[in-house]
Amino acid sequence: MIDVLLITFIITLFYMAIANRMLTYLKVLAFQGVLLFVVVFLQLQEINPVNLALILLETIVFKSVAVPLFMAYVLKRNNITRESEPFLPNFVSLIITTFIVVVTILLANGINDTRLDKIFFVVALSSLFTGLYFIATRRKIITHVIGYLIIENGVFVLSLAVGNEMPMLVNLGIMLDIFASVLILGIFLNKIGDVFKDIDVNQLSSLKDY
Amino acid sequence: MIGIYLIGAFSIALALFLNRNKTITFILLGLFLILQGALTIHAYLNLHTTELSYFTYDSLAALLLFTLSIISIPGIIHSHIYLEDQPAPQESRAIYYAAYVLLLSAISAGYLANHIAVIWIFTEITTLSASALIYHHRNKLALEGTWKYVFICAISITFVFIGILFLSLSLEHAGSDDLSFKNLIANSSKLNPFWLRLAFLFIFTGFTAKLGLVPMFTAGIDAKDKAPAPAGALLSSVLMNLGFVGVFRFYIVVANTPLHHWANLVIGIAAFLSVFIATVYMIKVKNIKRMMAYSGLEHMGLVMLGIAAGGIGYYAAILHIILHAFVKSSLFFQFTQLYRVFQNKSIYHVGNYFKYNTAGAMVLLLGFISATAMPPSGLFVSEFLIFRSMFEAHQIILLVAVLLLLTMIIWAFGKSIMKILFIPPVGFDDSHVPVISPWESSSQFILLALAVYLGLNPPAEFVQLIKESVMMLPN
Numbered sequence: 226m227i228d229v230l231l232i233t234f235i236i237t238l239f240y241m242a243i244a245n246r247m248l249t250y251l252k253v254l255a256f257q258g259v260l261l262f263v264v265v266f267l268q269l270q271e272i273n274p275v276n277l278a279l280i281l282l283e284t285i286v287f288k289s290v291a292v293p294l295f296m297a298y299v300l301k302r303n304n305i306t307r308e309s310e311p312f313l314p315n316f317v318s319l320i321i322t323t324f325i326v327v328v329t330i331l332l333a334n335g336i337n338d339t340r341l342d343k344i345f346f347v348v349a350l351s352s353l354f355t356g357l358y359f360i361a362t363r364r365k366i367i368t369h370v371i372g373y374l375i376i377e378n379g380v381f382v383l384s385l386a387v388g389n390e391m392p393m394l395v396n397l398g399i400m401l402d403i404f405a406s407v408l409i410l411g412i413f414l415n416k417i418g419d420v421f422k423d424i425d426v427n428q429l430s431s432l433k434d435y
Numbered sequence: 436m437i438g439i440y441l442i443g444a445f446s447i448a449l450a451l452f453l454n455r456n457k458t459i460t461f462i463l464l465g466l467f468l469i470l471q472g473a474l475t476i477h478a479y480l481n482l483h484t485t486e487l488s489y490f491t492y493d494s495l496a497a498l499l500l501f502t503l504s505i506i507s508i509p510g511i512i513h514s515h516i517y518l519e520d521q522p523a524p525q526e527s528r529a530i531y532y533a534a535y536v537l538l539l540s541a542i543s544a545g546y547l548a549n550h551i552a553v554i555w556i557f558t559e560i561t562t563l564s565a566s567a568l569i570y571h572h573r574n575k576l577a578l579e580g581t582w583k584y585v586f587i588c589a590i591s592i593t594f595v596f597i598g599i600l601f602l603s604l605s606l607e608h609a610g611s612d613d614l615s616f617k618n619l620i621a622n623s624s625k626l627n628p629f630w631l632r633l634a635f636l637f638i639f640t641g642f643t644a645k646l647g648l649v650p651m652f653t654a655g656i657d658a659k660d661k662a663p664a665p666a667g668a669l670l671s672s673v674l675m676n677l678g679f680v681g682v683f684r685f686y687i688v689v690a691n692t693p694l695h696h697w698a699n700l701v702i703g704i705a706a707f708l709s710v711f712i713a714t715v716y717m718i719k720v721k722n723i724k725r726m727m728a729y730s731g732l733e734h735m736g737l738v739m740l741g742i743a744a745g746g747i748g749y750y751a752a753i754l755h756i757i758l759h760a761f762v763k764s765s766l767f768f769q770f771t772q773l774y775r776v777f778q779n780k781s782i783y784h785v786g787n788y789f790k791y792n793t794a795g796a797m798v799l800l801l802g803f804i805s806a807t808a809m810p811p812s813g814l815f816v817s818e819f820l821i822f823r824s825m826f827e828a829h830q831i832i833l834l835v836a837v838l839l840l841l842t843m844i845i846w847a848f849g850k851s852i853m854k855i856l857f858i859p860p861v862g863f864d865d866s867h868v869p870v871i872s873p874w875e876s877s878s879q880f881i882l883l884a885l886a887v888y889l890g891l892n893p894p895a896e897f898v899q900l901i902k903e904s905v906m907m908l909p910n
Contacts, residue, residue, distance in 0.1 A: 405589045
């Protein structure tokens, strides 16, 4: 069951690679949050109520409701165009994402470790690299943030893989996620929207050496 | 003590944030400096004891705390001068001081942490407080610098977290789940090499954002440029040392495993690329603050070359980061006065500084001599030892390449500094140049003199502390 969910997670990455509209990205992010919650629920065997509440807060409330709603609000308030405006065509994006997933599967096959479920490793690393790829090839600042959130989801999956032995690390990961996202989204995306009307990375190039 | 310190420092930061009265601000800042000094003395008197189970007063932490406490005093004085000179709203002034105190205390706690996750937490807090400092001017450029800094630091901090996860996988093979450095070193022979390799790559890459090394150095350069110079002084000295602590403590673990040579190779490549990139930018750069920031990139590259070479290089690396912190912070403190005279940070619009501020020009000249490691600068000693360690490690070709690059850096740096000091700027109207009291340069002279003293004639306790910090490393 967990495998099915994690494979669905990878499919969402492919879907993001060819999606065109900003709102689609947000919906996929929300869907990923729900997927993660179900995975946590099935994965962590001995879970105490406090931890469960924290994870519920992180995955459902934070990842699938609060962040997408806030981003939708930012999109609307700043009149950001709905297209994602990638530098590369979607077809190339899809090929590169596939390539990333294939490479991580090959990498994972080389590991001889019974303690780690390989599929967690594959999903985590693929979303890490897909997120980085997103950041590198999209034009809008808000898509950079979406790329960062994909990375965060990947890290969450990875922390689940070691979470049975060390629940402290899962909690630390949740802390990182909430802290960094609030810092990035809450403070700066709001401010950047006020100062730079159409938020585009090409405007962020005035810091120069001369 | 660390408990009292953290509670005290965080409440002082909170009080500074809420307070609008100038006298109370002075009292609070004074209290913080006393607290900081007390922590440093306490750390020195209680070496090798652990408090609150996550903080150990070891030799490296004591040395760096000493550096931080010294730099924090002129830091606060120059912040005061800066804020008096460039009137800012009460609110942003309060945020500035609160973030300054928070940054200093988070860095101090990060030095003392003996657990990789605790260092990681305090590194996150430095990102938060540093971004408040960078955003001090609330304009478009500051926003751009802050955004880049926050974003790159967020990605780096995620990388460190991924590294910690891999490290915990590696540690599971040793049948333990305690991620403190002591336990990691004790179990170093049993760590799984595959996961340890991945862990090292991610943790090293993550901490380079704070350390200011290739590949994540870019955000730091923008940050040092846009932050007010007294805050830039912290970013380019003590905060870089925090990044160094993160890398170095984990490096000690890796150095005790069979991966030692591989780790040296990774560090060596990043270090050489840093010196190379610093050279390229130093030749082109026209913005004085960025020039000083790139010089920091070069120095951190040299430090890491020393670490990769091993032997006497370990000793030299620790000495170098301490002396570099003094020299670079004094250059940044001096920059505020330079800016007050010329109201510009481009080399084209700055010049003949000796005419307008003799004491300040002397600081720049001596700072240049120190930063390029010419004798009698203390950095000369540490750089010389780094080169010797590379020579002893038979890295002759690398050494020659680095020396050539350093020659170019000295030429480029010297050309710009001489222009600032002696050649009159074109079209500069000097009728409104403010008179700057030479006393404002006194703290910089003290810092530079300290760098000379500690390099040429280090006290026995100082040498002993450095030797103890590198004791756990194999030769």
